Amino acid sequence: MSKYLKIILILAAITILGGGFWLYKSYNNIKNEAIDDLKEDNEKFIQEQASVLIDQSVWQKTTQEQARVFENFFDKIQSSRLFRIKIYDREPKIIWSNLTEIIGEKAADNDEVKEALDGETAFEFKSLSKAERTSERQYTEFTETYVPILDSQKNVLGVMEIYQTFNQTKKDINNAFIKNGAKIIVELAAGFIVSILVIKMILKKI
Structure with a gap:
């Protein structure tokens, strides 16, 4: 095997690994980045909707009154993406959910x-294997x-x-990756070709 071919093979291996x-x-x-955006959008959406649709006094009202207000809020x-809600008081205890x-x-x-009771929005990504309840297992991935x-x-x-399905977010991630991945592959291919030409010129001068 010639020195030139060896160098090309090494360069190809480095390019593929890199x-x-x-x-x-x-x-x-x-x-x-997509998950951070989703978390931020959810925080803004829920807090804005709660401020409009839920009076602050409802948190101190009876279970029946809370149920009426929270059910209306969920409605x-x-x-199609947001399929479940759980509402906790400061105890913390679930005081309402569409999963009654x-x-x-x-x-x-x-x-x-x-973490949320301390004022920070928290986020979890879950897959089918991590679903807590049978009713969640219809979704392969959710947040x-x-x-x-x-x-x-x-x-x-x-x-x-x-709880939200992850399907649309996953599609958005994959579409963005395909576009970015195509650019990366083109740049790698261009760099590989230029490197081959440079190596060939150097070897000719030796």
Whole structure:
């Protein structure tokens, strides 16, 4: 095997390995950015809708009154993507959900609820294998966003946890990755060709 061919093979291996790592990093960056955007959008949407549709006093009212208000709230915000909501008080305990059998469950061990009660929106990505309940297993991938609900003085009244399908976000991520990946491959190919030509010129002079 000639020296030129050996160098080309080494260069090709480096290009493939480097390109694979570059593509991997690119996908992760796109995915993380999309998830951050989704988390931020959910926080803004839920807090804005809650401020319009829910009076602050409802958090101190009876279970029946809360159920009426929260059910109306969910009817207004639910969509093909947003399929479940859990609403927690500061105990924390689930005081309402469209999955009625879980109302009353305590969530003292839920770290994401605790984080939201401290005023920070929390986010979880879940797959089929991590689904908590049978009713969630119809979704291969979904997200859970825990949004703190604030009063006019920015005190946390409670937490709303929304479940959303991940299908559309995943499509957006894949489309962005295909576009960016194509650019990366073109740049790698161009760099590889230029490197070959430079190496060939150098070897001719030796």
